[in-house]
Amino acid sequence: MRTGETGQLRLFTGLVLFLAAGCVAWGATDLVTPEPDQWHYLAIAVGLVVVGTACSAPVQIRGPIRLNATSAAVLLCVLVLPPGWALICAASGVTAARLASRTTGASLHKALHNSGKDILAAGAAAGAVWLSGVRPSLDGDLLTASWSTYAVALLAAAVAFAAVEEIVTPTTVVLATGRSFAQVSRTDWDIRLAIDVASAVLAGAALGLIAIDPRLMIAMPLAQLVLYLLYMHRMHLRAERSTWEQLAAATDALNGVDLDGVLRTAARGAVAVFTARQAQVELWDVEPCRLVRADAERVLYDGPSSAAPPPAPLTASRLLGGRDGSAIGVLRLALPAPMAGLHGREESTLRAFGASLTTAILNARAYAELAEQRDRHARDARHDPLTGLDNRRALLDRLGAAQQEPGSGTRALALVDLNRFKEVNDTLGHAFGDQLLVEVGGRLDTAARDSGAMVARLGGDEFAILFDNLPAPATAVHRARRVLDCLRDPVGLAGMQITVQASAGIALATPGVSAGELLRRADVAMYQAKRAGVSIVDYQHGRDTADHRQLSLGGELARAVAEGEFAVRFQPIVDLGSGEAVAAEALTRWQHPRHGVLLPKQWLPIVERSDLLGAFTARVLRQALLGLREWRSAGFDLTVALNVSPHSLLDPAFPAMVLDELDAHHLDPGSLTLELAETTSVGQLHAVDRVLTALRAAGVRFALDDFGTGHSTLSVVSEVAVHELKIDRTFVAAMRTSAQAAAAVRSTVELGRSLGLTVVAEGVETADQRQALWELGCTAGQGHLFGRAMRAGEILEALRDGADGVAGSLAASLHRGATVIALRNRPPA
Structure with a gap:
């Protein structure tokens, strides 16, 4: 049994052959032997049937339907020959033609059917x-009835012949x-x-020729051939158009x-384009191999190839090639x-469909890869690469989004910074x-997450915790403390337990309050917690010391330096005993055009x-030396002291600038004292x-400013050679009431005396402070008792x-004319 020849089909074929045999038997009951001159009519009839059957055109519905011109020959036979001979001629002609078709590979079952x-x-x-x-007869004329009777008979015969065709x-x-009966019946019904x-028209025309001369029946085969070629051409054009329309729709x-959509669409589209029972697409370059199978109604299977159920017999295939030529x-x-194969145009169609499917698969994969990259980049842009937490951008987006609904609760932001984290990096790496x-x-x-909050890493050792929908503002600190409790247990690092x-x-x-402002406020509160040595501080507006004016001052700094808005004032330093300057x-002041006089603490960090800084220092030094030259020109042998930023001391060009200015003003370098005031210089001792x-x-000369406050230490005195020590004002103010302050002053004086320093x-x-300092052995001082900061001319x-x-x-002199021996430069014992 060949593929497609089911048991039901064989039974049906048997039924058709049985009925056909019955028809032949019925015709044989009235079979009359023709005269010798009548046999040629029978031969012509058989030839007509052979030619009509041989001139067949296939209808592309993937089934055993072939349109032919047999009906014209048969209709002519049954109209002019007795029923018996008509059936004998028809049976002989179709059998001969069908058996001859077996030479092209057709099956015996198909030929008999x-x-x-x-x-x-x-x-x-x-x-x-x-x-x-x-009542056709071989006796006399072939036409034995009126034309109207023949017209009715022709119409009835054509309808009967077509009815059998459309059923069987x-x-x-x-x-x-x-396939369904309705689907098969609708295929090319108009052509049929x-x-x-x-x-029927051809058979009627043949009757007219017979009326003229029966021998004109010989023209019938030519007419059958013309009819065959005409409809073959028309069916070819229709098939081409239908195929490419279906292919275009499927590839679109x-x-x-x-x-997933491409594979499922391809499987169902291939069923429609090739009128297949099933179609399946299998991908080999994925693990595991994937298979999608569909029929005309639905997708039958989508999953691993190894788990797919057995398919219907697969009779045609097309490899799907990759860009590098390998099959995917x-x-x-x-x-x-039984038409289980593709030929000619269908092979081309399959190649085109396979190429379109390959392109669609590769495009879908490329799009999926781009989408994955886009999602990954979007995810990376909003997540910290080290911890996987949300980053600052994600936090700001979340903060910028409106809270869920009015009245839904309170939102709070906690900014967390690890204490002494730098020591871990410096010690362990x-x-x-x-x-x-x-x-x-x-x-x-x-x-x-247990508290319904989100965590973000802002950078370094800073984390942020966002609490939403808090029942009350007071619960924010409680929730934050509960989250921070997770850090109590030590962390094991490098074999150590680190708290x-x-x-x-x-x-x-x-x-x-904007997202940026909320983050700033949390940052202010966090630094307040660090300074206070406590774990959590909530933001209070009254404790916010942020000076937004410094931001604008930074932008105005270049103009201020260029236009000379920084002015130098001088505070005298006097001998405590004699009162002599x-x-x-x-001292530098910024004379701001809008804000008035600004003290160094308001702008010096910005300058540094x-x-x-270099241009600023040069301008200030120039003004200081101009004042010094003015005093010396008037006969007063003073020196000038200038506080120097530690950043200037790290500038290799600083010494040359100072010496150039001294030379330009014709001043002795010994008339200038540079005061070192910050611990930054201690950390960079060698430079x-x-x-x-x-x-x-x-x-x-050099002086060490603010000595004893912790900003300067004894180690500096031993490492950096200076000429003066300056006692901080806090000790001077408290030495009358604090024994510790008095001891600090006394020890500084003794240290200076022992090292030969001023x-x-x-x-x-006050005069009391002057008296006390003089009695302790301090030789010089400055302050409001002797004069406030003044211009050089006022000095x-x-x-x-x-x-x-x-x-x-x-x-006034404290010793009132008595001779005092200065001990400040006594060498150490």
Whole structure:
């Protein structure tokens, strides 16, 4: 049994052959032996049937339907020959033609089935002619009735023949392919109807020729051939158009970006284009191999190839090639039998469909890869690469989004910073520091989720915790403390147990507060917690010391330096015993056009962080030296002291600038004292000392400012050679009431005396403070008792006027004319 020849089809074929045999038997009952001159009519009839059957055209419905011109020959036979001879001629002709077709590979079953069908149709047509009143006979003329009777008989015979065709042929296809009867019947019905009408017209024309001369029947085969070629051409054009329309629709449907949709659409589209029972697409370059199978109604299977159920017999396939020429999969078709193969145009169609499917698969994969990259980039842009937590951008987006609904609760932001994290990096290395951050981030995230919050890493060792829908503002600190409790347990790093401590600041989101402002407030509170040495501080507006004016001052700094808005004022330094002015400290003020006079604490950090520090220092030094030259020109032998930023001391060009200015103003380097005031210089001793050495060698003096406050230490005195020590004003103010302050002053004086250094007390406000300092052995001082910060000209006027009429004195002498031996430069014992 061949593919498609089911048991039901064989039974049906047997039924058709049985009925055909019955028709032949019926015709044989009235069989009359023809005269010798009548045999040629029978031979011509058989030839007509052979030619009509041989001239067949296939209909592309993947089934055993072939349109032919048999009906025209059979209709002519049943109209002009007795029923018996008509059936014998029809049976002989179709059998001969069908058996001859076996040389092209057709099966015996198919030949017998089609022969039986044609004989059965011929029997039906003969019966219709007999019932219409036409009694054909070989005696005399072939035409024995009126033309109207023949017209009715022709119409009845054509209808009977077509009825048998339209019942038997679709039923055969249904049994062979499993397709529906309605679907098969609708295929090319208009062409079949046109052929039936044309066959009837051709048979009627042949009757007219017979009326003229029966021998003209010889023209019938030519007419059959013309009819065959005409409809073959028309069917070819229709098939081409239909195929390419279906192919275009199927390939258009493949223009998706989803691989699942492409594969499912391809499987169902292949069924429609090739009228297949099933189609399946299998991909080989995925693990596991994937297979999608579909029929005309639905997708039958989508999953691993190894788990797919057995398919219908697959009879055609096409490899799906990759861009590099390698096969990525295969498209397979289960075509209906017995026409289980593709030929000619269908092979081209399959190649085109396979190429479109390959392109669609590769495009879908490329789109999926781009979408994955886009999602990954979007995810990376919003997540911290080390901890996997949300980053600052994600937090700001979340903060920028409106809270769920009005009245839904309070939102709070906690900013967390790890204490002494730098020590972990410096001691164990950054790799272990990263491990610590990952562990801390994981703990915070777990604890925050339990509290309905989110955690983000802002950078370094800073984390943020966002609380939403809090029942009350007061619960924010409680929730944050509960989250931070997760850091109590030590973290194991490098074989050690490390205790993690953190400081947190909390700010509440209120109407009108932006995301950036909320983050700033939490940051302010966090640094307040660090300074206070506590774990959590909530933001209070009254404790917010942020000065937004500094931001605008930074932008105005270049203009201020260029236009000389920085002015130098001088505070005199006097001998505490005699009241004589010995020096003056240059103090810089910013005369701002809008804000008035600004003190150094308001703008000095901005200058030190800018790239204008060198130009600023040069301008201030120039003004200080101009004042010094003015005093010396008037006969007062003073020196000038100038506080120097530690950043300037790290500038290799600083010594040359100072010496150039001294030379330009014709001043002795010994007339300038540079005051060192910050611990930054201590941390850079070697670099600073190179600068100090170059200036010291030229004769410039140095003073250590704010000595004893912790900003300067004894180690500095031993490492950096200075000429003066300046006692901080806080000790001077408290030495009358604090024994510790008095001891600090006394020890500084003794240290200076033992090292041969000048000691200057700052902040001398009262005569009692002057007296006490003098009694402790301090030789010089400055403060409001002797004069506030003044212009250089005002200092000169005060020197000229003097105290008690003594030029150069700014205060009355404490020893009133007695001779005092200065001990400040006594060498150590």
